[in-house]
Amino acid sequence: MTNTQLTLVQIDNYGPWTVTPEPRREMDLQTLQSRLFADIAQFVGYRGGYAFFTRFxxxxxxxNGLDTDDHRLLQESMGNRYPVTISLGIxxxxxxxxxxxxxTEGLQLAGSAQDGDRREVLTGTPITDGTDDLSIAHFDVNDATEKYTDRxxxxxxxxxxxQGYATLMRYLREEHGGLSFFVGGDNIIAVTPEMGADAYRDAIDHVEDAVGVELKVGVGRGATAHEAGMAAKHALEECRHRGTAVELDDVAAGVESE
Amino acid sequence: MTNTQLTLVQIDNYGPWTVTPEPRREMDLQTLQSRLFADIAQFVGYRGGYAFFTRFxxxxxxxNGLDTDDHRLLQESMGNRYPVTISLGIxxxxxxxxxxxxxTEGLQLAGSAQDGDRREVLTGTPITDGTDDLSIAHFDVNDATEKYTDRxxxxxxxxxxxQGYATLMRYLREEHGGLSFFVGGDNIIAVTPEMGADAYRDAIDHVEDAVGVELKVGVGRGATAHEAGMAAKHALEECRHRGTAVELDDVAAGVESE
Amino acid sequence: MTNTQLTLVQIDNYGPWTVTPEPRREMDLQTLQSRLFADIAQFVGYRGGYAFFTRFxxxxxxxNGLDTDDHRLLQESMGNRYPVTISLGIxxxxxxxxxxxxxTEGLQLAGSAQDGDRREVLTGTPITDGTDDLSIAHFDVNDATEKYTDRxxxxxxxxxxxQGYATLMRYLREEHGGLSFFVGGDNIIAVTPEMGADAYRDAIDHVEDAVGVELKVGVGRGATAHEAGMAAKHALEECRHRGTAVELDDVAAGVESE
Amino acid sequence: MTNTQLTLVQIDNYGPWTVTPEPRREMDLQTLQSRLFADIAQFVGYRGGYAFFTRFxxxxxxxNGLDTDDHRLLQESMGNRYPVTISLGIxxxxxxxxxxxxxTEGLQLAGSAQDGDRREVLTGTPITDGTDDLSIAHFDVNDATEKYTDRxxxxxxxxxxxQGYATLMRYLREEHGGLSFFVGGDNIIAVTPEMGADAYRDAIDHVEDAVGVELKVGVGRGATAHEAGMAAKHALEECRHRGTAVELDDVAAGVESE
Structure with missing residues (x-):
């Protein structure tokens, strides 16, 4: 059974900080945000996790695979190296x-995102039993370079x-509770519940019908986001080689027959 | 008159690189992309420019304000410090x-984004006469923390x-040729042609009608993106204090009466 | 008993790369080197280790605490994000x-540091039994700000x-096989074998006699560099409070009476 | 005539910060320091300057080439992105x-490096007349890989x-007022006053006599550190090709005959 552990990383009181005492240079903010994200991606990634920049x-x-101590260490290290601190909800x-x-509720109960006194909160309980896995779907756009980038x-x-992303993110969220993240280029990575190949085909069809963007997807299962994501990447390579729209790795494919 | 100088930064042959010899760790790619963007934001920002991550x-x-030598220096420095190179079209x-x-055409004429032999191209001619200016509009979402983040x-x-962003980006592009970029949080920064307060009001109304997201906007003019953007940030602070939806700095406001 | 696991991190064929096809911008090299070091410090540090920039x-x-998989992951991740690769000898x-x-011998046997074909070598066997510990000594200069920085x-x-560092590094190396690293400010961190308080006092006396620089030192023992180093930092704070030149944490102090 | 503009970059009240409220993780400090240096190296380097980490x-x-506004911009940008601030003395x-x-005196007169109230000081007056130049000497160790690294x-x-560095830094400082910085590998870069080839030969002889380390040096002159430094790098390549110990570029060589 999939069992996904998600962590909301929230910069404490960030909005007010960006305009105090007056608006800060936008390129400094962009640099700060993207480097802070990069550090989180490295930290989480080295432990098998995935981080998405979402709204920065x-x-x-x-x-999955990170315990409370890992979360505390991340929090401490960011606080040591950045002018802002982070709260974490698991x-x-x-x-x-x-x-x-x-x-999200864990952090919301602890106070507002713009409450100056709410700093470095850590809420929620990580999975302690390591027998579960999770599912990652890696989408990209068919012939994006030929059809778009080069033209x-x-x-x-x-x-x-x-538009393809905005449509897919909404569809997967509403129909399945899957969460899709744009990760650059023409790539979208989604954390999904158990879904069969047909459900992925429907999602792709929906996006093409709605906004005319043709996607394909590789899906993987694994104990960590990295494992599931690597299986998904390989499945996506299979799509490329076979000219198919949906490929599931063996574990993910097993879902269908259940 | 506004005269906007835009540079397309394209990582050479990036897609193929990410899966050669086999798919690379996603978190390494995320880290690479966001740090490379951060470095470009710093470089451009220190010269008064703005950089947006777009698709990474x-x-x-x-x-505006960066000449050909600046572009070459950026290209050389990235090539010295990253495993990928960049092409630049002005x-x-x-x-x-x-x-x-x-x-974009400059780069497209030089070859495909996924052409392994097309590396470190630099095309286009920067503005040499420094008398023009440009326009930056800084949008944010009304009460985003109260309405969304905390709930x-x-x-x-x-x-x-x-959804607010996807709607705005399309509207400004189609109606005015303005280019909007999500910059994190609830903030969108647009590079716009000369537009009066009414045109901004129409854009905001369009987004609210289409997807129910309420925006406000501050608009600034200046010789560089930084100058125009800072004026826009201050105008947006004016919106907050006055409870208005659109504020233009004096130079931008002068457009209306023309 | 102390049992120290050390890893030599060597950038492959770096010297020739810095001048190919012609000398690269020095500040790009400085940036590359210090960021690469920072990434290694983060990676190793999150696992309880310490990294020193040495010659960059x-x-x-x-x-101590990092296994072969950790080393391979570091190697892979650096190779994904930098224009150079690293070899590791344990x-x-x-x-x-x-x-x-x-x-060092592990890497030397695999080829020269400037052999263009020797890339991403990994040699040596990490400790598999986790019962040992190691010793960290944290030195600083007495009243460095008052005596030097402000004058x-x-x-x-x-x-x-x-001069203080050059003298200490040589003394500890020759007399005890301890390895000292300058870590910024007036701080030197040494990885040491089992040494009693007297041996540290002699080292400090030697430096003062030779070059007139007065040091103090806190020493800690622990299963990882981070644990031993934190104990050393607290011991050094003890020196400050008590006005002493040498403080050993309880475990390190136990050495003397043996 | 050489006219060197130097800037002392001092992190405000850094020592106390590293142990408040208690000692911070050493690897976080190392990461912070080396990334902060990297950012300064990039900023200064893009404007033709050189930065050295010295004590971090x-x-x-x-x-040379950076005016007061450049210095203020650096100060502002660091303050926006790091948990510490910097003071600058020119x-x-x-x-x-x-x-x-x-x-140094400019900063010292403004208060102690560990004065909690002395923040973001900027003292001194940059060169406004751009007709002067400066001299950079780039040393390396003969056959360092063969003699040391590989053995x-x-x-x-x-x-x-x-030991080679410690000897050279002291000699050049005391005999000529030149400032030498270790920049990694077997490389030392010195900012020097006008010195002829003989003076450089004496320095190299002194180091060999004192500690047995054989150096060679390329020297360049230029309007900026980058220009002078690039000329020095090319002169050092000349040493390699010709087997000589000292090479001066044409401008630097002109000094001797005057």
Whole structure:
């Protein structure tokens, strides 16, 4: 059974900080945000997790395999090296949206994201039993370079990718409780509950019908986001070689027959 | 008159590199991309420009004030410190979309983004006459923390912001040739042509009508993106204090009466 | 008993790379080196280890607690994100100098540091039994701010610190096989074999006699460099409070009476 | 005539910060220091300057070509992105040691490096007339890889390089007012006053006599550290090709005959 552990990473009181005592240089903020995200991606990634930048002041990480001490260490280290601190909420559920709901509620109960006194909160309980796994789906856009990058101006290419993403993120969230994140280029990575190949095909069809963007997807299962994600990447390579739209690794494929 | 200089930053042959000889660790790619963006943001930002991560493998920068030597230096320095190289296309026009069209075409004519032999191309001619200026509009979402961050789970907050962004980016592009970039939190920064307060009000109304997300905007003009952007940030602070939806700095406001 | 695991981190073929096809910008090299070191410090540090920049193209890390998989992961991740690759040699011994000798020999046997074909070598066997510990000594200069920083020009302050360091590094290496690393400010961290308080006092006396620089030292023992180092830092704080020159934590102090 | 502009970069109240409220993780400090240095190296380097890490809490930069606004921008940007702030003292003189003396005094007069209230000080007056130049000497160790790196254990190699450096830094400072900085590997970069080839030969002889380390040196002159340093690197390549110990570029060589 999938059991996804998600961590909401929230920069404490970030909005007010960016304009105090007056608005800070935008490129300094962009640098700060993207480096802070990079450090979290490295930390989480080395432990088998995945981190997504989401809104940068709020990031979502798949943290199966990370315990409370790991979370505290991340919090301490960021506080030592950045002018801002982070709060962390952990949630666990078979359904990613439900897990994130729990993760978010933990922080919300501790105070507002813009409460100057709420700093370095850590809420929620990580999985202690390591027998579960999770599911990662890696989507990309068919022939994005040929159809968009090499033909349209960059912003119009980006609009296509973005409309595809906005549509997919909403569909997977509403239909399945899956959480999709744009990760650059024409790539979208989703943390998904147990879903069969048909469900992925429906998602792809929905996006093509709605905004005309053709996706394909590789799906993997594993004990960590890294393992599941690597299986998903290989499955996506299979799509490329076979010209198929959906490929599930063996574990993920087993879901269908159940 | 506005005259916007845009630079398309394209990582050379990046897609193939990410899966050669086999798929690379996703968190390493995320780290690489966001740090590379951060370095470009710092470089461009210290010269008064703005850089946006866009798709990360393709980034867009507002580079009024940067000449050809600056672009070459950026290219050389990235090549010295990263395992990938970048190509740069420069375009200039009163209308940002037209400027990006020119910037993109320069690179497209030099070869495909996934052509292994096309490396470190530099095309286009920067502005040499420094009398023009440009326009930056800084949008944010009304009461985003109260309405979304402190109430919804993070992904549902993100969906709201994202739908608002997807709608605005398309509207400004299609109606005005303005280019909008999500910059984290609930913030969107747009490079715009000359537009009056009414046109901004229409854009905000359109987003609210279409997806129910309420925006406000501060608009600034200046010789560089930093100057225009700082004026826009201060104008946005004015919106907060006055409870208004649109504020233009004096120079930008002068447009209306013309 | 102390049992120190040291890893030699060597950038492959770095010297030739810095001048190919012609000399690269020095500040790009400085940036590359110090960021690469920072990433290694983070990676190793999160696992309880310590990394020292040493010569930057050759770095030394105390890696008790890191296994072969950890080393491979570090190697893979650096290779994914930098234009250079690293080789790693692991050595283990009660005496740090002997451990580093083994670590170095592993790489030397695999080829020259400037052999273009020798890339991403990994040699040596980490400790598998976790019962041993190691010793860290943290030195600083008495009243460095008052005596040097606030009085001399910065280079003359630096000369004082540097002469103190050059003398200590040589003494501890020759007399005990301890390895000392300058870590910034007026701080020197040494990985030491079992040594009593008298031996540390002699080292401090030697430095003062030779170059007139007065040091004090806190010494800690622990299963990892981080644990031993934190104990050493607290012992050094003890020196400050008590006005003493040498403080050993309880475990380290136990050595004397044996 | 050489006219060197040096900037002392001092992290405000850094020592106390590292142990407040209790000692911080050493690897976080190492990461913070080396990334902060890297950012300064990039900033200064893109403007033609050189920065040296020196003691990390105090860094020295050659800033010919950087004006007061550049210094303020650096200060602002660091303050926006790090948990610590920096003070900057600027000094100018034909003799580098005298220039650094002035740079240091500016900060010392403003308060102690460990005065909690002394933050983001900026003192001194940059060169406004751009007709002067400066001199950079780039030393390395003959056959360092063959003699040390590939034969000795890394610490013993490091001791050799370090003794060579400690000797050279002291000699050039005392005899000529030149300031030498170890920049990694077997490389030392010195900011020097006008010195002829004989004076460099004497320095090299002194180091060999004192500690047995054989150096060679390329010397360049230029309007900025980057220009002078690149000329020095090319001159050092000349030493390699010709088997000579001292090579001066044409401008630097002109000094002798005057």
């Amino acid at each position: 002041d709020n990031m979502v990480a798949v943290t 949630g666990v559920d078979a359904n990613p949206a439900v897990a994130l709901e729990a993760a 349209l101006n960059e912003f119009d290419s980006f609009i296509q990718i973005e | 493998d393709n980034m867009v920068a507002v580079t 375009g200039v026009d009163a209308n940002p979309a037209v400027a990006l069209e020119a910037a 919804l789970n993070e992904f549902d907050s993100f969906i709201q912001i994202e | 193209d050759n770095m030394v890390a105390v890696t 050595g283990v011994d009660a005496n740090p100098a002997v451990a580093l000798e083994a670590a 001399l020009n910065e280079f003359d302050s630096f000369i004082q610190i540097e | 809490d105090n860094m020295v930069a050659v800033t 000094g100018v003189d034909a003799n580098p040691a005298v220039a650094l003396e002035a740079a 000795l254990n890394e610490f013993d190699s490091f001791i050799q390089i370090e």
